[in-house]
Amino acid sequence: MISISDFSFKYDGAEKNVLNNINMTIEDGDFLGIIGHSGAGKSTLTYAINAIIPHYYKGDFYGAINIDGLDTVDTNLTDISKLVGSVCQDIDSQMVSAVVEDEMLYGLENFDIPKEEIEERICSALNEIGISHLRKRNINSLSGGQKQKVAIASIIALKPKILLLDEPTGELDPQSSRQVFLLLKEMSEKHGITVIVVEQKIMLLCEFAKHLAVIDHGKLIVHDKVEKVLESSEILEQSGINCPRTVTLSNALRKQGIENIPVCKTVDEAEKMVKSLIEKEDSLND
């Protein structure tokens, strides 16, 4: 479990806090989406969860963050990184090796994984992400999307308890983005891994995440189940977040005076909603 209590942070040299008084609890196995405008403090929150703040980025740290009972200030970065696997926004800054399999080896060897286990972990991580064919490739020859998949595979091979990803689909096409989210969902549901993902693609978060946290100008505006957050879509709009069109459709139908319209997160849900509306009307007319 991750527990964040009264957390505020100001980077050294900055004039004001990036994050203010954040309180949230993230349960084991959750799939949390974090969304907000540029500069809202989303990435800073991820640095605080993986303890890069305060161990690498220095500044004024208020409050407390506990990962599985370990206080991030008192625990060293290596121990936290065994629990929290991170995929950065800037993939190139994450890569340390020239070849894909070496990139995967780097983390495994650093974590002292027994040699006999390493091969199995590399194979299964590459296989799960669907990039076994890239194993011997030079990282410089890969596309942005392929690099993103390599970064995710390298972290999955470490079998972290918590997976933290900052805009993991930035370079990916819609189909590959969905594949990444399907995989994250599987990680969360089948393997009980807690997934925390910062993402601007609201449609993906609505389809796959269980909870949504909205950060606006350094404050946590709302943290609730996705359906609940979408019910008050004006909060999202005020924070500069565009709702999925299916949610806008639900709102438009409510404005027409139709009662009991559910918030539709996805096309599947909207399809069911419209069909049931029409069927109801047709049966009344019969």
Add this chain to the structure above:
Amino acid sequence: MIEFKNVSFSYDSKAKEHTIKDVSFKIEKGEFVSVIGSNGAGKSTVSKLINGLLKPSSGDVIISGTNIKTVPASRLSKEVGFLFQNPDRQICCDTIKKELSFGLKLAGISEEETEARVMEVIRDFGFEPDTNPFLISRGERQRVALASLIALRPEIIILDEPTTGLDYNECTHIMEKVKELNSVGVTVFMVCHDMELVLDYSERILVMSDGKIICDSVPHNAFRNEAAMKSACIIPPQIIELGIRLKNGFESADTTDEMASLIAERRNS
């Protein structure tokens, strides 16, 4: 005008297959065209063939009557502005004013004219001229990169994933500016993965798959071309996808308002 005549292109001359395979299309002045397709389909390669960064292995690319094989890329840069996905690949000066002047000076524009054009875009975008572009958000940096293109007054603007990493408001700022340029006759060629954005702004779509154009149509029809969508691994915008699934006349809706009206009509009939 942009014209591709049987263009093929390979990054590696020894490669068995071309990255771009016998592509032909014509884009008239003032059109807003988007290119969609999966990673590696050849979209960015086509963009780089338009601004002359790449030259075709065979076939011809004609930009405003000039065959790009006959001129250096620097000549084309006055006519074709290129907005990269990542503004940091484009920005190189330490103040916004210097950044906006940089391209104009390289293009040989007089000092007086440079000053006038720079001040015009600064006013238009509401920039602080002495701000360091590296100390502002990515969305703002993308606006600076766009402004520096606009100062060059190109006839054609190429946008390669212009809204990656931007939030919705930043994205809207960029796209509204591009729309404004398009309305005064600038041709826009946009590579984009955000289908809602493509639907909202484009008047024509080229669907690419495996180096070929497999569909060239208005958005309304392109997104309903099931075979092309499948082959290019594209999920249509939500309302169009919903209409296709519902059938019975709902498939004509492109926007939320249109879909809501169709549902209301159906309920009242």
